[in-house]
Amino acid sequence: MIASLREPWWRSVLFGLVLTLIFLATGVWQLTVVSAAVVGFLAGGGRKGAIRGIQATAPAWFLWLLVLSVIAPVEETLILLGSILGAGWGLVVVLLALVPIVLGLLGGMSGGYLAEVLAKDAPKPEPVTAADPPAR
Amino acid sequence: MKSPQVVLKEIVSVVLAVVFVILFSIPLGSVPPLGDLLNPNGGIWTLAARANHPVLEELRLPGLDGDVTVLRDDWGVPHIFATTNHDLFLALGYVHAQDRMWQMDIQYRFAAGRLSEILGRKYIDQDTFMRTIGLQSEAAISLATLSSADTSLQTFTAYAAGVNAWISQTPTRNLPLEFRLLDYRPEPWTPVHSAAEGGLLAFSLSADFSDIELGLLTDGLGAAAVDELFPVTSPVPVPPIVPNGTRGGGLVVDPVAARDVLAKVRSLGPLLGALREGAGSNNWVVAANRSATGRPLLAGDPHLRLQLPAVWYEVHLHGGDYDVYGVSLPGVPGVFIGFNRNIAWSETNTGADVTDFYRETVNPANPDQYRYLGQWRNFSLIPERIRVREWPDTTVIVKKSIHGPLVTQRGETLAMRWTGNGSISAVAANLAWMKASSWAEFRDALRLWKNPAQNFAFASWGGSPSSSTIAIRSNGLFPIRNNTLGRVPLDGGGDFEWMGWVPFDAYPEAVDPAQGYLVSANQIPAGAGYPYYLGWQWDPGYRAKLINFLLNKTIATVGLVSRDEMKAIQGNTSDAAAQIFVPFVLAAGCTSALCTASEQVLQRWDFRMETDRSGASIWYTFFKAFIQDTFGDEWARANASDLMMPYPDVLERLVRFVPNSPWFDDVRTAGTPETRDVILRRAMETAVQDLATRLGPDPSQWPWGRIHVRTFDHLSGIAALSRGPYAAEGDDITVDPAPGLTARGGPSWRMVVPLGTPENASVIYPGGQSGNPLSPHYADQLPLWLARSYRDIVYPTAASLPAGRLESTLILRRA
Numbered sequence: 001m002i003a004s005l006r007e008p009w010w011r012s013v014l015f016g017l018v019l020t021l022i023f024l025a026t027g028v029w030q031l032t033v034v035s036a037a038v039v040g041f042l043a044g045g046g047r048k049g050a051i052r053g054i055q056a057t058a059p060a061w062f063l064w065l066l067v068l069s070v071i072a073p074v075e076e077t078l079i080l081l082g083s084i085l086g087a088g089w090g091l092v093v094v095l096l097a098l099v100p101i102v103l104g105l106l107g108g109m110s111g112g113y114l115a116e117v118l119a120k121d122a123p124k125p126e127p128v129t130a131a132d133p134p135a136r
Numbered sequence: 137m138k139s140p141q142v143v144l145k146e147i148v149s150v151v152l153a154v155v156f157v158i159l160f161s162i163p164l165g166s167v168p169p170l171g172d173l174l175n176p177n178g179g180i181w182t183l184a185a186r187a188n189h190p191v192l193e194e195l196r197l198p199g200l201d202g203d204v205t206v207l208r209d210d211w212g213v214p215h216i217f218a219t220t221n222h223d224l225f226l227a228l229g230y231v232h233a234q235d236r237m238w239q240m241d242i243q244y245r246f247a248a249g250r251l252s253e254i255l256g257r258k259y260i261d262q263d264t265f266m267r268t269i270g271l272q273s274e275a276a277i278s279l280a281t282l283s284s285a286d287t288s289l290q291t292f293t294a295y296a297a298g299v300n301a302w303i304s305q306t307p308t309r310n311l312p313l314e315f316r317l318l319d320y321r322p323e324p325w326t327p328v329h330s331a332a333e334g335g336l337l338a339f340s341l342s343a344d345f346s347d348i349e350l351g352l353l354t355d356g357l358g359a360a361a362v363d364e365l366f367p368v369t370s371p372v373p374v375p376p377i378v379p380n381g382t383r384g385g386g387l388v389v390d391p392v393a394a395r396d397v398l399a400k401v402r403s404l405g406p407l408l409g410a411l412r413e414g415a416g417s418n419n420w421v422v423a424a425n426r427s428a429t430g431r432p433l434l435a436g437d438p439h440l441r442l443q444l445p446a447v448w449y450e451v452h453l454h455g456g457d458y459d460v461y462g463v464s465l466p467g468v469p470g471v472f473i474g475f476n477r478n479i480a481w482s483e484t485n486t487g488a489d490v491t492d493f494y495r496e497t498v499n500p501a502n503p504d505q506y507r508y509l510g511q512w513r514n515f516s517l518i519p520e521r522i523r524v525r526e527w528p529d530t531t532v533i534v535k536k537s538i539h540g541p542l543v544t545q546r547g548e549t550l551a552m553r554w555t556g557n558g559s560i561s562a563v564a565a566n567l568a569w570m571k572a573s574s575w576a577e578f579r580d581a582l583r584l585w586k587n588p589a590q591n592f593a594f595a596s597w598g599g600s601p602s603s604s605t606i607a608i609r610s611n612g613l614f615p616i617r618n619n620t621l622g623r624v625p626l627d628g629g630g631d632f633e634w635m636g637w638v639p640f641d642a643y644p645e646a647v648d649p650a651q652g653y654l655v656s657a658n659q660i661p662a663g664a665g666y667p668y669y670l671g672w673q674w675d676p677g678y679r680a681k682l683i684n685f686l687l688n689k690t691i692a693t694v695g696l697v698s699r700d701e702m703k704a705i706q707g708n709t710s711d712a713a714a715q716i717f718v719p720f721v722l723a724a725g726c727t728s729a730l731c732t733a734s735e736q737v738l739q740r741w742d743f744r745m746e747t748d749r750s751g752a753s754i755w756y757t758f759f760k761a762f763i764q765d766t767f768g769d770e771w772a773r774a775n776a777s778d779l780m781m782p783y784p785d786v787l788e789r790l791v792r793f794v795p796n797s798p799w800f801d802d803v804r805t806a807g808t809p810e811t812r813d814v815i816l817r818r819a820m821e822t823a824v825q826d827l828a829t830r831l832g833p834d835p836s837q838w839p840w841g842r843i844h845v846r847t848f849d850h851l852s853g854i855a856a857l858s859r860g861p862y863a864a865e866g867d868d869i870t871v872d873p874a875p876g877l878t879a880r881g882g883p884s885w886r887m888v889v890p891l892g893t894p895e896n897a898s899v900i901y902p903g904g905q906s907g908n909p910l911s912p913h914y915a916d917q918l919p920l921w922l923a924r925s926y927r928d929i930v931y932p933t934a935a936s937l938p939a940g941r942l943e944s945t946l947i948l949r950r951a
């Protein structure tokens with residue numbers, strides 16, 4: 001099961017996206033970091049996990065807003081919040097991107113490095129000797 | 137064995153992940169929790185999702201007697217159809233909360249002295265002062281005297297149940313923007329909340345600190361000067377009926393104490409200003425035989441702070457004993473200004489003198505005692521605990537003498553006596569008059585109205601002109617004092633007490649006069665010969681004179697007054713003072729070419745304060761300079777430059793009848809005393825130089841709209857939620873008022889009601905029904921209001937709205 005989510009790489013990202021959307025739907029945005037960690041774990045390494053973590057979280061946040069914008073004036077909210085914060089809508093976009101990216105990055109790293117920590121050491125290859133018969 | 141480096145990386149990344157989750161979940165300084173604010177499901181985006189009420193929604197509410205239908209029309213105005221009074225007010229509480237919960241909460245917190253709880257320690261002083269005034273504690277005391285069968289209490293309770301139903305049904309993520317930004321939830325609403333909010337309205341309209349200012353001016357300028365410049369009646373000075381109650385020998389008021397009180401009042405800021413600023417108003421009624429409709433007409437436009445969310449919330453209540461339409465105050469049950477099928481009413485502030493300050497003599501041996509009737513008495517000591525956000529709680533001791541709370545103990549001890557506390561009486565009156573069908577019933581309801589004293593304009597239609605009535609009545613508690621008018625702080629020893637109240641049947645009142653109309657615009661309520669002292673801070677009367685003139689002229693020329701004429705009068709911008717003063721300005725002449733060119737503009741001006749009139753700019757700037765040039769020198773000498781100056785009618789008297797008045801003399805100069813014309817010329821030169829600096833050298837290019845604007849500030853002060861500035865017509869004394877160069881006050885509601893066909897009423901207010909800045913009804917009425925246009929209402933007799941006017945339906949069912 002885990003192996004089937006690992007390859008190809010986008011499967012784990014898709015799985016993470018779905019997980020993020022489920023967490024958002026339940027109203028617990030903090031668990032976004034967990035979905036990133038899961039994806040990071042599946043990636044098997046810290047650096048790769050960080051990238052996959054971001055891929056699994058930030059798009060989910062934006063996707064949600066994109067769908068919401070079909071039925072509600074999301075862009076007006078963006079502008080309004082930008083005005084309230086005093087630095088324009090650009091700052092809101094930056095903050096909006098920052099939160100899931102940071103959560104995805106750190107969650108993914110956590111999962112990825114955990115996978116590294118838990119990984120069994122690979123067996124050292126035996127030295128090739130002349131006595132071995134050639135492969136047929 | 138794993139590399140320690142990998143383990144370390146794992147630990148660091150886990151710790152950082154946890155830290156950032158926490159950082160995104162907590163407020164950082166004034167920044168709300170970013171994760172909560174920005175998460176796509178439940179963050180600020182829910183504002184957008186909740187910008188409109190659902191087209192059809194059905195909810196179950198505990199405590200309802202039966203089903204309630206709320207139809208919102210295309211302006212977001214709810215038409216509430218219920219079967220009992222209880223359900224009607226419960227539903228009103230619910231819709232108030234739906235649309236204005238944060239406004240209700242913040243206004244209540246201001247009234248109760250509880251802003252520190254959400255805004256932090258910088259509000260402790262303000263909270264302390266409001267606790268001292270005691271709106272909340274007095275509300276609680278008054279409510280405690282009511283039995284469970286009392287209609288007011290039942291109404292308050294039903295209303296609170298409606299508010300609480302909304303609060304309990306609304307998760308944090310769906311709360312209004314301001315709660316999200318400030319990161320708190322509304323607490324359960326109680327009758328005390330509503331009563332305290334009602335008290336705030338009374339406080340802002342009738343608690344008057346001018347006694348303190350007059351005290352300082354009396355000490356600085358002398359009692360005779362104050363009596364001349366701040367007369368009891370306008371415009372001719374009237375000697376006091378009885379001497380003011382000054383303590384022998386010393387100052388009328390200790391300057392340290394006086395300045396302390398004034399500073400406290402001035403620091404109350406925009407939330408008090410929300411109601412106080414521009415607190416004039418107009419209302420008038422035209423009798424059936426003078427009306428183009430053949431039935432009475434009523435016009436009303438209360439002048440209050442222009443703010444967002446607006447002061448008022450428009451509503452139609454149908455069911456039980458009521459079928460009433462008009463404006464309510466969010467947080468308080470009832471329609472304060474409006475109409476039903478038979479009557480219409482509107483209010484202007486009377487401005488009566490219902491506040492006095494007493495100088496308490498404190499026992500030198502015991503600071504908790506004061507002298508009264510020759511004996512030492514104990515102050516009441518009331519501990520008030522103030523909770524403060526991110527700061528330790530503070531406990532203050534509110535002291536009260538027999539006269540009221542001590543508003544200062546610096547310099548000397550001043551107690552404040554005011555008729556306003558216990559203002560739940562206002563709701564009792566309101567509940568009674570909303571269902572009145574005749575003048576007799578309405579007048580009877582006014583027996584319950586204590587404060588703030590208001591001028592009630594009234595009209596009724598009973599089916600024929602002979603059974604219709606128009607009336608105006610100044611109504612509220614008016615104290616009768618012993619040995620004093622109470623215009624300055626009084627000695628608290630017992631010689632200058634309130635002896636009782638002006639009898640209800642002696643209140644100023646006019647019913648069905650021969651002239652066929654009645655007008656109030658905050659002017660003096662009663663003419664010469666009225667036996668009681670009611671106050672002195674009457675409007676100078678320019679608005680009242682103009683409205684009277686316009687109605688009289690229309691009747692004389694056309695014969696009948698139309699609804700359109702009523703609207704035109706509400707939007708009138710003629711400056712009646714300018715018509716009197718400008719000829720004197722022109723006659724005084726000029727000393728510069730710029731002044732001469734400006735006077736040519738003034739000569740062509742039609743006295744209207746419209747945005748395109750350059751004459752308006754010249755007049756207004758001149759008049760401010762003229763007041764300053766006339767009185768500023770004496771005020772500066774008396775160290776009173778921040779205190780009020782005489783009203784224009786006083787200056788008018790000097791200009792017209794006393795051209796050599798010593799007030800025109802500039803006390804800073806030696807030699808020949810200045811006279812009226814010297815000061816007129818000087819003020820004119822000052823004004824035109826000022827305008828040339830700001831607007832360029834051509835006086836014909838100084839339109840009023842370039843220097844005069846209206847702004848509509850949000851209650852939070854957040855600019856992004858505010859509107860304006862907009863170039864604005866009007867000035868301080870026009871019928872359509874816009875005081876100051878940046879006007880924050882004005883007509884908070886314009887209403888013209890044709891009695892007999894109230895469904896044809898025309899209304900408008902500056903703002904909109906919703907407190908949600910993303911709602912289409914946040915400020916949708918503002919453009920019409922700015923254009924001095926009106927909306928047609930719908931006033932259905934059954935639970936259905938005309939085609940195309942229904943926006944949403946809310947059905948509340950008993951849980």
